[in-house]
Amino acid sequence: MTTVKIKRLGHLGDGISDGPIYVPAALPGEVVSGTLDGEHLRDPKIDTPSENRVKPPCSHAKSCGGCQLQHASDTFVSDWKRDVVRQALAAHGIAVDLEPPITSPAKSRRRATFSVKRTKKGALAGFHMKASDTIISVPNCQLLHPELTAALPMVEALGVLGASRKGELSVLVTRTDTGLDVTVTGGKEMDVSLHQALSDLARDYDLARIAWDDDIALQRRAPVLRLGPADLTPPPGAFLQATGEGEAALIDAVKQALTGAKRVADLFAGCGTFALPLAQDAMVHAVEGDRDMTNALDHAWRNAEGLKRITHEVRDLFRNPLQPEELAKCDGVVIDPPRAGAAAQVAELARASVPRIAHVSCNPATFARDTATLIRAGYDVEWIRVVDQFRWSTHVELVALLRRNN
Template sequence: MERVTIERLGHQGDGIAPGPIYVPATLPGEVVLGDVEGGVMPTPRIETPSSDRVRPPCRHAKSCGGCQLQHASDGFLADWKVGVVRQSLKAQGLEADFRPIQTSPAQTRRRATFSVRRTKKGALAGFHMKASDVIVAVPDCQLVHPEIAAALPMVEALAVLGASRKGALSVLLTRSLDGLDVAVTGGKPLDTALYAGLADTARQYDLARISWDGEPAITRRAPHLRMSGALVTPPPGAFLQATPEGEAALRSAVHEAVSGAGRMADLFAGCGTFALPLAQGARVHAVEGDGAMLEALAQGHRTATGLKPVTTETRDLFRNPLLASELSGLDAVVIDPPRAGAEAQVAQLGQSGVPRIAHVSCNPVTFARDCATLVAAGYRLDWVQVVDQFRWSTHVEVAAQLTLGTPTK
């Protein structure tokens, strides 16, 4: 047995003691006792708890791997997530003004992916235990919207219909204006009997759409999402922001960063989270590698009223970034890349002379790296907005304004 004091949290949410020794479900300043195996204390006994330790709001917190930090106070989590972004920027030699963090309330996740496995008596749906393929039932999950939590029996019914006895299904649920949009992967091949069963399930649970391994199988109602004045039907499994509140916070930051621009590009535009609202006041060129998402964006634009022109371009911005000459002449650019960042695209953006950039990211490390490239090219990092829409997890989202030359106040 070893007694150690937790010095800090790692990026995966585990406490770190000298050694280093990684200790799950602990907080800085806590004194813990336990056996250490390979640099990890898997079952610590907390001798001296932190004043920031709280009772987890969810009864599944100890077993479920969906949340890593329910034992920490809201104030601690807010400061820690801002600190993660601040330290990432500091590692690149950057500083910025930070806006107050925007945190989504509990039970607001509008989309979640559940694992479900057939059993001898039926099926079991939920989230995986941490670092395990064991599924934990979460009937009253405090993270997702109650409508999604209440859909677990439907998820289990899908497994009974279409899962093999050896493999688990992955079922993505998204709340739309028209009911739940269900995207299933890992199932049996879709045949006549399975199709009939899915149709019965969709009627029984009043689902908007069921997609099976990427293809729409049952569509009772098109699952629309509202993006300002436009209604968009995303393709099955398409990327969307996790909570309405988080999306609104990021959208507000982007609007402020590019305010007054008349012509802009939205890079990694997805289904139009930013492009369509921005089209209320500007001409937008939306670029995205996934053609199906771009078609959803374009269709939403065609059916909306009062929007300025939006053009679309399907393009792999990792392998074929927009060149500086293609960006030159725009008033602003919005860039929201995946976790890997956008190293090649940012290098071109830095040479473009675009006066204003709204940078959105879900990875503080690649965000800081890409910001450093832009700052080296003559941009100023004016402010940073941290957004926590993955409550109780280690995930952090961030938006920032960069301006070329004299900063805009």
């Protein structure tokens, strides 16, 4: 038996003691004993609990791998996520005052990917256990919107219809304003019998749309999300913000950062999360690498009223970033890259003379790296707003306003 004292929390949510030794579900200040296995303490027992330890609100917390931090108080998690951003910035010599994160409430996740396996009696749908291929049902999930947890029987019915006995079905369910949008991958090949069965299932569960692998199997009505004054129908499986509250916080921050801008470039624009609201006040050029998403954005813009012009371009900004001369007419840029950041595009932004940049990120480490590039080029960070729409997880997002100095 080995006893350790936890010094800090790692980026994956494990407690870390000297060594380092990693201890799952442990918090800083706790004394923990268990069996040492290399760098990991197995079967840990909390001998001295932290004052920040709480009873997990979800009955699935011990088995489900979906949340990493339900054993910690909301205040601790909020402070820790703010420190994650602060430490990432400090590694590049950047110091900015940070307010507490804007955290999405419990039961607010509007999309989730369920795993489904056939069983002898039907199918089992849910999330994987921690570090396991085993699926557990999560009917009392405190993270998902109630309409998603209520959809578990529908997901299991999909498994009965379309999963092989050995394979695993992946079912992405998105709550939209007009009903659930379902995208299935890893299922059987589509045939007439399966299509008819899916039609019956969609009617029974009042689904808006079902996509099967790369194709829309059926659409009873368009799945619609409201963005500013526009109604967006995203392509199946398209990237969307995890919660409506988180999306609203990000949009509000971007709009504040670019208040008064007349020509904006939206880089890594997706389906128009920022482009459509920004077009209420500015002309927007949206650049995205996925044609289906730019088509959805264009359709939403053309059918909305009161928006200024949105142009769009399908372009791989990793290999072919916008050049300074292409940004010359813009007085604002919003950039929202994936977790890897946007080193190539940021290098070109650093050579341009855009007055303001709203930098959105889901990775504080690459955000700090790219922001350091812009600071060296003459930008100042005016503020950073931290947004936590992945409640009880180790993920954190943020929006920053960078203004070019004179």
